[in-house]
Structure formats: C-alpha cells, structure tokens
Amino acid sequence: MKLLHINASIMGDKSVTRQLSQDIVDHYINENPSAQVITYDLDKNPIPFLSSASFTDKTEQAIAEKTLNDFLESDIIVIGTPMYNFGIPAQLKAWVDRISVAGTTFKYTENGPQGLITDKKIVIASSRGSAYGPETAHLDHQEKHLQSVFGLFGLTGDAVQIIRAEGVNLAPDAAEKEIAKARTKIPALA
Numbered sequence: 001m002k003l004l005h006i007n008a009s010i011m012g013d014k015s016v017t018r019q020l021s022q023d024i025v026d027h028y029i030n031e032n033p034s035a036q037v038i039t040y041d042l043d044k045n046p047i048p049f050l051s052s053a054s055f056t057d058k059t060e061q062a063i064a065e066k067t068l069n070d071f072l073e074s075d076i077i078v079i080g081t082p083m084y085n086f087g088i089p090a091q092l093k094a095w096v097d098r099i100s101v102a103g104t105t106f107k108y109t110e111n112g113p114q115g116l117i118t119d120k121k122i123v124i125a126s127s128r129g130s131a132y133g134p135e136t137a138h139l140d141h142q143e144k145h146l147q148s149v150f151g152l153f154g155l156t157g158d159a160v161q162i163i164r165a166e167g168v169n170l171a172p173d174a175a176e177k178e179i180a181k182a183r184t185k186i187p188a189l190a
C-alpha cells in the first residue's frame with residue numbers, strides 16, 4: 001500500500017491541518033504497518049507554478065512527471081489544507097495543476113469530461129478560521145474545489161473523505177476544541 005501525504009499550511013508545527021493530516025496518516029499506518037509513505041511539504045518544497053516555461057524547462061518537467069507519478073502510484077492520498085481567502089493555498093493549487101492532466105487523470109469526450117481514476121482514496125484534513133454552514137457554504141472554494149477536481153478524475157462519494165476543524169479562529173479555545181472533535185472522527189476512516 002502506498003500513501004501520499006501532502007501538506008500545504010505555512011504555519012509549521014502550529015498548523016491545525018498538519019496535526020490532523022499526521023493523525024490520519026498514523027491511522028492508516030496502524031492498519032497497515034508496511035505502508036510506504038511519500039511526503040510532500042509544499043511550504044518547504046513548493047512545486048513550480050504553471051507558466052510558459054513549463055513547456056520547455058526540463059527541470060520543471062521532471063518535477064511535473066514525478067508529481068503526477070507519485071499521485072498515480074498512490075492508493076491513499078492524505079491532504080492537509082487550510083482555507084486561504086476562501087480557496088486552497090496557492091502552493092496546493094500548483095500541485096493540483098500537475099495532477100490534472102487530460103488523457104491521464106481525466107479525458108474529454110463528446111459527452112463531456114470523463115474520469116480515468118477509479119482506485120484511490122482521498123482524505124482531506126481541512127481547517128478554516130470561520131465556519132461554513134448552510135448560510136455561507138457558497139463561500140467554500142476550498143473543500144468544494146478539491147471535491148470538484150477529484151470528481152473530475154472519477155473520485156466521488158466515499159472516495160473523498162473530509163476530516164474538518166472549522167471555526168478555529170472564532171474563539172480563543174476554539175482551535176483546541178475543534179481539533180479534539182475532528183480527531184474523534186479519524187478512527188472511523190475507511
């Protein structure tokens with residue numbers, strides 16, 4: 001079993017999503033001690049943004065190929081991502097741009113796009129300072145964005161699971177409470 005562990009928060013050890021994503025990885029390693037884990041710290045080692053150089057730069061192309069292959073070869077992908085300005089961090093978007101490859105993770109057909117990935121599990125450790133209930137759900141371009149991308153690949157429903165700590169900045173003790181609440185949901189992850 002191969003597990004890809006990705007973190008995007010800029011907050012280092014204080015990060016809510018880094019703590020939660022590590023707990024999620026530990027959960028899967030407990031279940032499968034021989035699991036091979038590949039870790040991407042997109043804060044310390046950012047992936048280059050797509051640009052005109054992407055068509056010619058050999059170093060960048062090698063990074064792009066490895067990034068895509070690591071995704072394709074993994075059975076479980078655990079992503080720690082905060083909400084930044086209603087969306088995902090730019091460094092995580094740079095990763096998304098490398099795995100969204102027409103002809104590999106999805107294809108265009110006469111009937112619209114079709115997913116080409118069937119055998120993966122995605123677990124998102126999500127955190128946001130505010131809370132996004134029914135009244136403000138339309139502002140969520142973080143979890144919804146990732147669900148859209150993985151849905152494009154064919155990963156829908158239970159294939160994408162979310163462990164969420166939200167409203168963490170709404171009160172002084174909110175983060176601690178939300179992390180504790182989110183942790184109780186990890187043992188039930190399939």
Ligand SMILES: Cc1cc2nc3c(=O)[nH]c(=O)nc-3n(C[C@H](O)[C@H](O)[C@H](O)COP(=O)(O)O)c2cc1C
Binds near residue numbers: 010014016084086168
């Ligand atoms: C640059 C930046 C932008 C943020 N934008 C939002 C936002 O749009 N909505 C929100 O609810 N929280 C926002 N937050 C708060 C974070 O989502 C929240 O603190 C989260 O717990 C961070 O996760 P982390 O601790 O793993 O870094 C932002 C924080 C930062 C640093």
